[in-house]
Amino acid sequence: MTDPIAEAFEAQRERLRAVAYRVLGSHADAEDVVQDAWLRLSRQERAIDNLGGWLTTVVGRLSLDVLRARRTRPQPDDRLPDGVVPLDGPEDDVALADSVGLALLVVLDALGPGERLAFVLHDLFAVPFDEIGRILGKSTDAAKMLASRARRKVRAAERPHARAERDVVQAFLTAARDGDFAALLQVLDPDVRLTAETPDGVFVVLGATKVAGGAKVPAAAVGGRPVLVGGRPGVVSYGADGTVVALLVFTIAGGRITELTVTTDPAKLSARAARPE
Known part of the structure; x- marks a missing residue:
């Protein structure tokens, strides 16, 4: 007998993985986040009216936690001078550059967690600002401001040559x-x-x-x-x-x-x- 909850989740998995990957820039971290979202869904006892929205919120919050944790623990490239972004790093970095563009990869790496999440969710996945605000624990206007600030940085980083x-x-x-x-x-x-x-x-x-x-x-x-x-x-x-x-x-x-x-x-x-x- 098939599990309707598992089937519904599998229908969302690729989209959730794409969201987490573009927020985090790591296939491994994205897989961990999506798996954690599944565990939380499997323990959910109440019915969920908007499963896609609920899962996006969960993945967004988990991704935000990962971004914030990165800023509090040493990373291998923390030895690089400020403003230096590697172009030949892990395979994930190269794949992400191919999927979102080099200029965007550069600026994503420099954005704060809230800016990165707001920009990726809204500009790449059309998530409404009120939902983004709930994920961030901020107002809709604050979420708009974060995405707008990130968007300005992206435009400033665009280098066609x-x-x-x-x-x-x-x-x-x-x-x-x-x-x-x-x-x-x-x-x-x-x-x-x-x-x-x-x-x-x-x-x-x-x-x-x-x-x-x-x-x-x-x-x-x-x-x-x-x-x-x-x-x-x-x-x-x-x-x-x-x-x-x-x-x-x-x-x-x-x-x-x-x-x-x-x-x-x-x-x-x-x-x-x-x-x-």
């Missing part, structure tokens, strides 16, 4: 690794400015020829991890103990690098490493 910029960075790193002077000149703006923040001080090199011929890019950075830094493409490199040892940040215009900042000073890296609560 992000992939092309990363291709330029990769071309630069490949040329630097190979010592290909001509290839470096092709990706550097003639008036490029390189700023090197080192333990011995800050040094500036101007011009493509000098940057390509004399500037030193940390060897570890050539094989480092691609990131976005305040929306700009970059590369971060780790030492053997997992700490950040170098950060490269690129400014690109017209398909060429116009500015490059290389930070290897541990003091500067550590001073920027704490993420805001």
Whole structure:
């Protein structure tokens, strides 16, 4: 004999998983949340008039709890400087970037729990603000304000040429690794400015020829991890103990690098490493 409650839940499972995944950015966490929602439903004794709405509320609240818990416990990427978002991290990160877009992934990572939940539920899944307010324990107007604030951040983060910029960075790193002077000149703006923040001080090199011929890019950075830094493409490199040892940040215009900042000073890296609560 089939269980009507189980059947009703299974009909909602994919949607609930999609909601939790886009809020949390992790398949594993999303599965845990959906399973927890099922356990709560299976223990529910009273009839539920709007099962879809009830389950969305439960999944939303559970997801919010997970987001808040993340902010109170160390995460592997907390060692990254503030504003640095990895692009090649766990498979979940890449899949989420594909499903919601890179710019949205970047800003979702920076949103507060309430902002993230309000934006995802309303703008991606059309959940009414009064329901979102109940999930957050806030008024409908407060939920609208959270989603509006998140929406402004998303729009500010939209960068249609992000992939092309990363291709330029990769071309630069490949040329630097190979010592290909001509290839470096092709990706550097003639008036490029390189700023090197080192333990011995800050040094500036101007011009493509000098940057390509004399500037030193940390060897570890050539094989480092691609990131976005305040929306700009970059590369971060780790030492053997997992700490950040170098950060490269690129400014690109017209398909060429116009500015490059290389930070290897541990003091500067550590001073920027704490993420805001």
